[in-house]
Amino acid sequence: MKGYISEHPILKFERGRKVKFYFEDKELEGYEGQPIAAALHASGIKVLRYSERYNRPRGFFCAVGKCSSCLMEVDGRPNVMVCMEPLKEGMRVYRQKGKGKLK
Amino acid sequence: MTNPDICVIGGGPAGLEAAIVARELGAQVLIIDDNPVLGGQLIKQTHKFFGSKEHYCGVRGINIARILTQKVSELKIETINPATVIGYYDDDSIGVLQQDRLFAIKAKRYIFATGATENMLAFENSDLPGVYGAGAVQTLMNVYGVIPGKRALVVGSGNIGLIVSYQLLQAGVEVAGIVEILDKVGGYYVHAAKIKRAGVPIYLRHTIVEARGKEAVESALITQVDDNFKPIKGTEKIIECDIILIAIGLSPLCDLLYQAGCRIQYIPELGGNVPVHNEDMMTSRPHIFVCGDLASIEEASTAMLEGRIAGANAFQAIFGKNDKAKAIIEEAKSELATIRNSPFEQRIIKGKTKFKQG
Ligand SMILES: Cc1cc2nc3c(=O)[nH]c(=O)nc-3n(C[C@H](O)[C@H](O)[C@H](O)COP(=O)(O)OP(=O)(O)OC[C@H]3O[C@@H](n4cnc5c(N)ncnc54)[C@H](O)[C@@H]3O)c2cc1C
Numbered sequence: 001m002k003g004y005i006s007e008h009p010i011l012k013f014e015r016g017r018k019v020k021f022y023f024e025d026k027e028l029e030g031y032e033g034q035p036i037a038a039a040l041h042a043s044g045i046k047v048l049r050y051s052e053r054y055n056r057p058r059g060f061f062c063a064v065g066k067c068s069s070c071l072m073e074v075d076g077r078p079n080v081m082v083c084m085e086p087l088k089e090g091m092r093v094y095r096q097k098g099k100g101k102l103k
Numbered sequence: 104m105t106n107p108d109i110c111v112i113g114g115g116p117a118g119l120e121a122a123i124v125a126r127e128l129g130a131q132v133l134i135i136d137d138n139p140v141l142g143g144q145l146i147k148q149t150h151k152f153f154g155s156k157e158h159y160c161g162v163r164g165i166n167i168a169r170i171l172t173q174k175v176s177e178l179k180i181e182t183i184n185p186a187t188v189i190g191y192y193d194d195d196s197i198g199v200l201q202q203d204r205l206f207a208i209k210a211k212r213y214i215f216a217t218g219a220t221e222n223m224l225a226f227e228n229s230d231l232p233g234v235y236g237a238g239a240v241q242t243l244m245n246v247y248g249v250i251p252g253k254r255a256l257v258v259g260s261g262n263i264g265l266i267v268s269y270q271l272l273q274a275g276v277e278v279a280g281i282v283e284i285l286d287k288v289g290g291y292y293v294h295a296a297k298i299k300r301a302g303v304p305i306y307l308r309h310t311i312v313e314a315r316g317k318e319a320v321e322s323a324l325i326t327q328v329d330d331n332f333k334p335i336k337g338t339e340k341i342i343e344c345d346i347i348l349i350a351i352g353l354s355p356l357c358d359l360l361y362q363a364g365c366r367i368q369y370i371p372e373l374g375g376n377v378p379v380h381n382e383d384m385m386t387s388r389p390h391i392f393v394c395g396d397l398a399s400i401e402e403a404s405t406a407m408l409e410g411r412i413a414g415a416n417a418f419q420a421i422f423g424k425n426d427k428a429k430a431i432i433e434e435a436k437s438e439l440a441t442i443r444n445s446p447f448e449q450r451i452i453k454g455k456t457k458f459k460q461g
Contacts (some may be wrong), residue, residue: 005248009148042249061235066220
């Protein structure tokens with residue numbers, strides 16, 4: 001798939017099966033079980049949310065569940081740390097605005 | 104879930120060694136880690152490790168992780184992962200969040216081995232998507248096989264900055280350069296030489312002043328600095344890049360130790376705020392032990408040795424003095440002393456004595 005390393009001198013990548021999911025209602029493809037943020041980055045999406053006060057675009061920073069820069073709305077739940085949350089078939093992922101809304 | 108004798112929080116090299124030692128001595132041990140695979144930092148390291156021969160020198164980090172994980176499963180050590188320890192409570196239990204399930208665990212002794220978190224750097228637009236921690240980019244490309252970008256600028260020429268630059272090249276990403284504010288490269292000569300051979304420029308006495316781009320990084324503005332690290336006007340240079348990696352250091356992850364009421368002290372040599380601990384890796388609260396990057400930002404070999412000391416001491420604290428445990432502790436302490444006496448690591452010895460004065 002585009003966006004992924006196909007050949008590496010040292011590493012072999014074990015990936016889950018290909019699944020479809022939705023980002024801002026647009027259909028995308030990713031590998032099951034990988035973090036949502038990895039699937040989005042591979043699809044060229046770096047802006048994950050807009051900041052509370054100044055509405056500035058934000059992406060991830062640490063990618064290991066420590067910094068909270070990557071909070072998104074996933075299947076109706078706000079504040080999901082997408083650098084850690086495993087991708088599942090059919091997930092609906094939205095950019096979060098500010099603190100997000102409970103649905 | 105039965106409550107274990109010893110609960111190890113963090114499954115990097117420090118935590119895994121601690122768990123292995125405590126289990127081998129006879130304790131019932133539980134490891135909790137927030138990643139799908141154990142190994143901590145090691146699972147992203149494709150390079151052959153430096154360190155002493157006894158401690159996997161020359162073995163790639165990813166393979167050290169495999170060896171340790173194999174031992175954990177051979178010893179049938181119980182592990183809960185991915186799961187995050189989210190709090191330490193007044194009754195000395197910890198809260199564990201596993202997917203949507205939150206539950207408490209109460210162990211007789213705790214060994215915290217949570218490692219460290221990457222430091223951020225303030226510059227204009229440093230919150231722009233595409234400004235990533237160097238470790239974050241490693242995770243993305245070496246664990247998940249995602250192409251992190253087309254052209255990268257790396258800030259910081261310590262070992263992490265140098266190694267990640269090399270790993271970027273391995274993954275087929277162009278490295279536009281490494282920016283270093285000091286007048287010399289921070290990391291080991293071997294790593295710097297590899298980078299220079301690959302034709303990557305290292306901008307000494309330079310810093311980043313701005314990330315540019317509309318919704319994500321499109322370029323970076325760097326500039327030369329004077330003796331006081333202030334930008335020199337007229338030396339600005341624009342570097343085309345779509346990712347900027349921040350590799351300026353790590354800080355111990357001691358949030359849970361604050362909650363547990365352990366004394367924390369600021370010791371720059373050890374990486375900032377660290378839990379106060381003695382030679383036996385015991386904190387100011389006797390049933391809580393620490394080891395690895397959480398106790399001092401160092402390297403995998405020292406993290407593993409501290410893990411062995413913590414594991415054996417936690418065992419003895421529950422089951423009483425034991426000759427085998429004593430031998431493990433003495434051996435690990437003497438190996439640590441040898442490693443830390445090298446010209447590079449004097450700062451750790453200096454830092455660790457500062458607790459006594461505190
Ligand atoms: C690019 C790079 C290159 C390096 N090269 C070398 C080298 O060549 N030689 C060498 O000796 N060292 C090297 N190191 C350093 C070495 O990797 C670290 O010193 C070592 O991994 C520290 O081990 P640790 O177990 O203390 O922490 P870590 O390896 O960071 O492990 C900590 C673990 O705890 C988990 N955790 C944290 N908080 C929680 C929580 N609340 N709940 C559950 N789990 C949690 C973390 O996610 C992680 O899995 C390198 C480091 C980097 C970044």
